[in-house]
Amino acid sequence: MARVNHADFATVQVREGMAHLSFDLGSGNTSVSVPRIINDAHWHKRSILTVDGRYSKHTVSPKKADILDVVGMLYVGGLPLNYTTKRIGPVLNTHTHGHTHNRSVDMENPVSSYRVGSCFANPQPGSYFDGTGYAKAVATYRVGNDMSVDLEFRTSSSSGVLLAISSQKMDGVGIELNNGRLLFHADNGVGRVSAAHQPDEEAGLCDGQWHSVTAHKLKHRLELIVDGKKSEAASPDARSASADTNDPVYVGGYPEGLKQFGLTISTSFKGCMRNVKLTKAGKVLEVQLNKALDLKGVQPLTCPTV
Template identity: 45%
Template sequence: MMGKVGSNLCRGRFSMQVDLMLLFPFLCDQPIRSVSFLKGGYIELPPRSLSPESEFLATFATTNSSGIILAALSKHGEKEGHRQAHGPFFSIMLIEGHVEVHVDSGDGTGLRRALLRAPTGTFGDGQGHSISLIRSGRIITVQLDEKTPVEMKLGPAVESMTINVSNLYIGGVPEDAGSSMLRMRRSFHGCIRNLIFNMELLDFTSAVGSEQVDLDTCLLSERSKLALHGEDGKLLPEPQPLPSPVKTEYFKRKGFIMVDGQESPMVTIVGDGTTLDVEGKLYLGGLPSDYRARNIGNVSSVFCMGLILLWLCLFNRGTPVSAFAVARCYAEAQEGTFFEGSGYAALVKEGYKVRSDVNITLEFRTSSENGVLLGISSAKVDAIGLEMVNGKLLFHVNNGAGRITATYEPKATNTLCDGKWHTLQANKSKHRVVLIVDGNAVLAESPHTQSTSVDTNNPIYVGGYPADVKQNCLSSQRSFRGCLRKLTLSKGLQVQSYDFSRAFDLQGVVPHSCPGAEP
């Protein structure tokens, strides 16, 4: 990620000490991103409605088994007979160690509920846990700690409708709010921080109301004279200190770097100079491909910044000059490239010629039943396409005389959507196609044996494609959500492997980083 720092910070002769954490007051006007709930209570922020394309993320830590994390409520409904009617709402709650997400769109179809069970028995283990809620039309996807996501489907009437709310509560609700909407009303006890809504990092200083909260801290318990006790009387651990800043210091001709509190040996700079004369831009995480640095050599690596708040802050408070392939960091990662379900990778800008024969291989991992895997299409009818539709894998080919399709349907439902790695091979040989999934082969053949060539000279789109690009052999525009790796396209003995980080257009894709471990 690249961001621009005012030239007054870098101009002229000076001696400097740089602590990255000290950049926050200058870049962000000292916003508050964390809040501790130690005596019950809540904090109310300006309302945020759930539009058809929206995303919410947060981090929480607690040693209690139950508590409200978030409650977005509409105004109280009116009594209808003996029941209380209510408007649309959505909530995230920790209930008996597990997380429940409730969504009611207000269309009369009732409550939608997602349950995310803790693999260790409880999410109230005192550790930090991240939760994301992503809405795409009728589909709401909830994920905890990069584990297998859970999907909810709203009613068809709300495909493009915003779920409007009037109040956004964090950590709990007032006594007179949400009585007919919330299954549980117990306040959260612990720390909630880094609330992100549609890529905006929320600031708790914008609160419109609060009760019994401690801003700008992240504690799990209160210190008493004798011991630390939770609401249920159990002994709680000492509050954990925040990690030391990732820090570097330079003075005259000497410098050192400190990581996680460990100092490197002091280094003396060669030469007689005692100042740094620099002016220009601040680059974080890498350098542009066309940038040539004189004194630091080649830079080619994938870097995950622990100071994730820094780039979020730059995006929100000081717009960067440019950014490329910037995304999230993951606590657990494995080989592969993550497709977020909203974009694509575009390869071979000069165009790929399919012609009469091609063999495609890749490995994929997903928990979604639908999504585009790969497409190459001419402006006419010639094209090939790989996609998942309702848990089935389809390989389409059109040589110009009509589409033929090889369809692989697993014996057990959702076999291909289990979050595990699966192998795929799609082979086109003249008018015949073969699709092999996990060693199981299906065949298809065109009756037009004289039509053998797919005449393309177009880019390869993986995981999805832009709205203005035509794809004649794909039935869906829904982008793939999951991980892909080991993509190759071969003709005879010529095998070409593709590196997604070298795509000429990359949207919603994280190269070389597949979140989480295989279930």
């Protein structure tokens, strides 16, 4: 929190794993830290400046100033992208990967929020999709003749978009879960061709367990490998080999109004995904959803346990 000109400010940050307090009441800034590592994924309590009620440090403002004159805006977990820190000093731009709670601050109803999700009990690595949106993961990607997609997912829903790359004219590729079947589509401009995986079990791919998917586009041919089982398909027109895209990569869904020639559904995915990779000409692009260009209904880096 800070005054408009930052003559007064107060900030609590985690630096190098320890809690740091800095403030200025108008007569000079001061800072103090507690030499106790707290980035251990456990809950910690902080006051000025006490950690877990046992480890504390005290400091006194210069000239015995005792009024913190700030505007009525409190930021928790990070700062807006266009926020100028001025005298506060170097604030870490990597927003807090963790959770906070406080009885006196209504964290459930903030004035505004940006990429703030829910707390999950016993979370595991991955990204959570709540079934309402998508992640715009890469600005532009050319599919061309050959490319591969690798990902892992788990869900209890029978349908949902997993990944899509499409031009707005006629070419594209996509992976979707459609009524329990896993489908890999490609359109090189002469019509969609699809490789399909039909699971054996009754619950199949909607059992809440992790499933692996590898999809290869090899010119006019498709190979789909789901949990080690391969399915294949090929276009009758072998002369059309390239999906000419220079378009975004969408994961878990896509914005309303966009054409997707590599999909047959528009249902957003609900569940968790991890280890999403695109491979072309031997170069692997690891899709990091915490760095996505746009997120809607997606909580990166954490998944609830089953």
